[in-house]
Amino acid sequence: MATAKHGLDGLAIENQRVLVRVDFNVPQDDSGAITDDTRIRAALPTIREILGRGGRPILMSHLGRPKGVDEKLRLDGVATRLSQLLGAPVKKLGASIGPEVEAQCKAKQGPILLLENVRFNSGETKGDVGLAASYAKLGDVFVNDAFGTSHRDESSVSGVARLLPSAPGRLLEAEIEAFQRVLTNPERPLIAILGGAKISDKLAVIDSLLDKVDCLLIGGGMAYTFLKAQGRQIGKSLCDDAHLETVRAALAKAAARKVEICLPDDHVIAEKFSADAASKTVSGDIPDGWMALDIGPRTRGLYTQRIRTAKTLVWNGPMGVFEMPSFRGGTEAVGRAVADCPGYTVVGGGDSVAAVELLGLAERIKHISTGGGASLELLEGKVLPGISALGRRF
Numbered sequence: 202m203a204t205a206k207h208g209l210d211g212l213a214i215e216n217q218r219v220l221v222r223v224d225f226n227v228p229q230d231d232s233g234a235i236t237d238d239t240r241i242r243a244a245l246p247t248i249r250e251i252l253g254r255g256g257r258p259i260l261m262s263h264l265g266r267p268k269g270v271d272e273k274l275r276l277d278g279v280a281t282r283l284s285q286l287l288g289a290p291v292k293k294l295g296a297s298i299g300p301e302v303e304a305q306c307k308a309k310q311g312p313i314l315l316l317e318n319v320r321f322n323s324g325e326t327k328g329d330v331g332l333a334a335s336y337a338k339l340g341d342v343f344v345n346d347a348f349g350t351s352h353r354d355e356s357s358v359s360g361v362a363r364l365l366p367s368a369p370g371r372l373l374e375a376e377i378e379a380f381q382r383v384l385t386n387p388e389r390p391l392i393a394i395l396g397g398a399k400i401s402d403k404l405a406v407i408d409s410l411l412d413k414v415d416c417l418l419i420g421g422g423m424a425y426t427f428l429k430a431q432g433r434q435i436g437k438s439l440c441d442d443a444h445l446e447t448v449r450a451a452l453a454k455a456a457a458r459k460v461e462i463c464l465p466d467d468h469v470i471a472e473k474f475s476a477d478a479a480s481k482t483v484s485g486d487i488p489d490g491w492m493a494l495d496i497g498p499r500t501r502g503l504y505t506q507r508i509r510t511a512k513t514l515v516w517n518g519p520m521g522v523f524e525m526p527s528f529r530g531g532t533e534a535v536g537r538a539v540a541d542c543p544g545y546t547v548v549g550g551g552d553s554v555a556a557v558e559l560l561g562l563a564e565r566i567k568h569i570s571t572g573g574g575a576s577l578e579l580l581e582g583k584v585l586p587g588i589s590a591l592g593r594r595f
C-alpha cells in the first residue's frame with residue numbers, strides 16, 4: 202500500500218490491469234438517452250493517462266438506484282458515449298463479477314472494459330467485503346475517481362481500495378486539493394455562503410464551518426429558521442421548528458468565536474410557491490400569508506460587498522428559488538460576485554452548481570465540485586471512506 206501515499210504518479214500502471222471506479226451516474230431521459238455527459242467527460246483525463254502510461258483501464262460505476270438487475274439502468278449507452286468521447290472502442294460487459302467477467306479481464310493488454318452497473322449486486326451499497334474481493338480479482342491496481350460516491354462505504358469504492366494498491370484519480374485528486382485549500386490553512390478572509398432549503402442537511406456543516414470561517418453568509422429557505430430563532434416574523438416562509446434550538450446554539454457559537462453571520466434583511470416575497478405568483482420586496486419582517494422566496498436587493502448588495510473581500514470562498518446552496526425566474530435574482534447576484542471574486546472560489550452541491558451553469562458563470566469559478574453529498578461531508582469535517590481507504594487522510 203506504500204504507493205497509495207504518492208497518488209496516481211506513484212502507482213505502477215504500465216502493463217497493469219487498472220480497475221477504476223468512476224462516477225458515470227448520468228441523467229437519462231425516458232428513452233434511456235444520456236441528457237448530460239459531464240460526468241463521463243470528467244473521468245477522461247484519468248482514463249487517458251492510464252492508457253498513455255500503458256495500463257489497461259477496467260472501468261466500473263453505478264447508475265441510478267436499482268434493486269437488483271434493472272434493464273433501464275444498464276451501462277451500454279454510457280459505453281457508447283465514452284467510446285465516442287475517447288475515440289477508442291470500449292467493450293461493455295454483461296456483469297461486474299463472476300468467472301466470465303474474470304476471463305475477460307485476465308489479459309494485461311486489450312480493449313478498455315466497462316463492467317455492468319455495480320449496484321445490480323445486492324451487497325454493493327452495504328459495502329460487502331466478499332463482493333469487494335470479487336472486484337479485486339479483476340485488477341492489479343485500483344484507482345478511485347468517483348468523488349461523488351466517495352462519502353459512501355461501498356464495495357466498489359472503499360472496499361476494493363482496501364484490497365489492492367490504490368490511488369486517487371485526477372478528478373478525485375483535484376477535489377481533495379480544492380477542499381484542502383479551503384479547510385486547511387486557507388488564505389483569509391475565508392467566507393462561506395450557505396443556502397438551499399433543507400437546513401437539517403446543513404446544521405453539521407454550519408457547526409464545523411464556524412470553527413474555520415471569518416464570515417458566513419446565509420440565504421435560501423434555510424435563512425428563515427435563523428430569522429425566526431432571532432424573533433423575527435417570517436410569515437409562511439420555510440421553517441424547520443425542530444431545529445430552532447440548534448440554530449440558536451449556532452448563533453451563540455458564532456458570537457463567541459467572533460464569526461460574522463449575515464442573514465437576509467430584505468426579501469422577495471410571494472403569496473404562493475409558484476413561478477407566476479405576484480411578488481414584492483419587503484424589508485425586515487415578512488407579513489402573514491406571505492413567504493420569502495429570494496433575498497432582496499439590499500441583502501444582495503451587502504453579500505456582494507463581503508464576497509469581494511474574500512481570499513478564499515466556498516458556496517453551497519442557492520439564495521432563493523432560482524429555478525423560477527422571478528426568484529433567481531439573489532442567486533444570480535451572489536453567483537456573479539463569486540465569479541468576480543479574485544480569491545480562490547469553490548462551488549459545491551448539486552443546486553449551486555446547476556445555478557452557476559444556468560447563469561453561464563461556471564468557467565469563472567476556480568473549482569466546481571462534482572459531488573453534492575461528498576462535498577457537504579468534507580465541509581462537515583468528515584473523513585470520506587472512499588478517500589481514507591486509499592491510505593490518504595483528508
Ligand code: AMP
Pocket residue numbers: 396397398399400402420421422423439493494495518519520521522523524550552
Ligand atoms: P437544498 O437541496 O437544501 O440545497 O435546496 C435547494 C432548493 O432550495 C432549490 O430547489 C431551491 O429552489 C430551494 N430554495 C431556495 N430558497 C428557497 C426559499 N426561500 N424557499 C423555498 N425553497 C427555497
